[in-house]
Amino acid sequence: xxRWEPDTRERLREAALDLYTAKGYADTTVxxxxxxxxxxxxxxxxxxxxxxxxxxxxxxxxxxxFVDGVASAPAGTAFEIVMHAVLSxxxxxxxxxxxxxxxxxxxxxxxxxxxxxxxxxxxxxVAALGAALRERGVVEPEATLAAxxxxxxxxxxxxxxxxxxxxxxxxxxxxxxxxxxxxxAR
Amino acid sequence: xxRWEPDTRERLREAALDLYTAKGYADTTVxxxxxxxxxxxxxxxxxxxxxxxxxxxxxxxxxxxFVDGVASAPAGTAFEIVMHAVLSxxxxxxxxxxxxxxxxxxxxxxxxxxxxxxxxxxxxxVAALGAALRERGVVEPEATLAAxxxxxxxxxxxxxxxxxxxxxxxxxxxxxxxxxxxxxAR
Numbered sequence: 001x002x003r004w005e006p007d008t009r010e011r012l013r014e015a016a017l018d019l020y021t022a023k024g025y026a027d028t029t030v031x032x033x034x035x036x037x038x039x040x041x042x043x044x045x046x047x048x049x050x051x052x053x054x055x056x057x058x059x060x061x062x063x064x065x066f067v068d069g070v071a072s073a074p075a076g077t078a079f080e081i082v083m084h085a086v087l088s089x090x091x092x093x094x095x096x097x098x099x100x101x102x103x104x105x106x107x108x109x110x111x112x113x114x115x116x117x118x119x120x121x122x123x124x125x126v127a128a129l130g131a132a133l134r135e136r137g138v139v140e141p142e143a144t145l146a147a148x149x150x151x152x153x154x155x156x157x158x159x160x161x162x163x164x165x166x167x168x169x170x171x172x173x174x175x176x177x178x179x180x181x182x183x184x185a186r
Numbered sequence: 187x188x189r190w191e192p193d194t195r196e197r198l199r200e201a202a203l204d205l206y207t208a209k210g211y212a213d214t215t216v217x218x219x220x221x222x223x224x225x226x227x228x229x230x231x232x233x234x235x236x237x238x239x240x241x242x243x244x245x246x247x248x249x250x251x252f253v254d255g256v257a258s259a260p261a262g263t264a265f266e267i268v269m270h271a272v273l274s275x276x277x278x279x280x281x282x283x284x285x286x287x288x289x290x291x292x293x294x295x296x297x298x299x300x301x302x303x304x305x306x307x308x309x310x311x312v313a314a315l316g317a318a319l320r321e322r323g324v325v326e327p328e329a330t331l332a333a334x335x336x337x338x339x340x341x342x343x344x345x346x347x348x349x350x351x352x353x354x355x356x357x358x359x360x361x362x363x364x365x366x367x368x369x370x371a372r
Contacts, residue, residue: 079370116298119305141366144342149370152334156327180327184265184335185371 065089070132082150105162251275256318268336291348
């Protein structure tokens, strides 16, 4: 389980988001981000490849959790396996992370360059989930369809979770979307 | 019904794709495309806003067909309505269009700038389908989930249709993907 710890990495993340919000993403430098938490640029680059990656670095961990969730799911249909994977990844988004996630999402939606990276990460998530399902013996096109459906549910649930007035937990939103998807296709 | 006619617009499309393939997308100018079919640049710009749009201009017509397909579908579940919409739009992709579509797809996959536009068009398709479903009284989250599922099926079917060894028609591929999606969620 991955926990949300306010270490140097997290402080850099927060500081970057503060600066992107205040000065604009394009006008913020790595030097400014590093200086604002009292570390060197070199330390920044030990944690992140560039100033775009500072917002996306967590996606690899999230992807791993999705893939692990497929591997550890009890025997079931492809749909049940991806449901298990998506729901087991909610530990990555505890309630105390919601304010950060809200600000991050607003930043991404407002910057085409960031949005493009976000869409690529989602496509990567679909590919990784599809591969993990095939690993478990799910054939095509079921593996890809289940992976696409899972990422759609995750994406829509996440959008609702970061919406200003939202109060339900991510797991609650995901469960209701999976249920709606099931009854839709019936 | 929109038919595939080799008029000036189509000749410009073909010529652009020929040049993008031969010289590379970045190194091709609008002047060259226009000259190669014996028209002026001004004529080019009467048909297309820019050299990127020459590959995407048809998407508006496709989106209209999706939306019309939702409006004209017989009474049914949200899933049945979007199935009807996606299947009624196959008239946009007759067999004689497959060679062009194959070349266009290869070009898009190879150019991040074009891929970004493609992803935006797909997101636009989801939004338009969702709105058309709500217009017919489908509530949320069912409208968005059905729209997302429909575009996923269309996108995966199209990818298979333009694959080098593919022989099934687009409608056949779409029908088998919808059937797989239904049995998956059961």
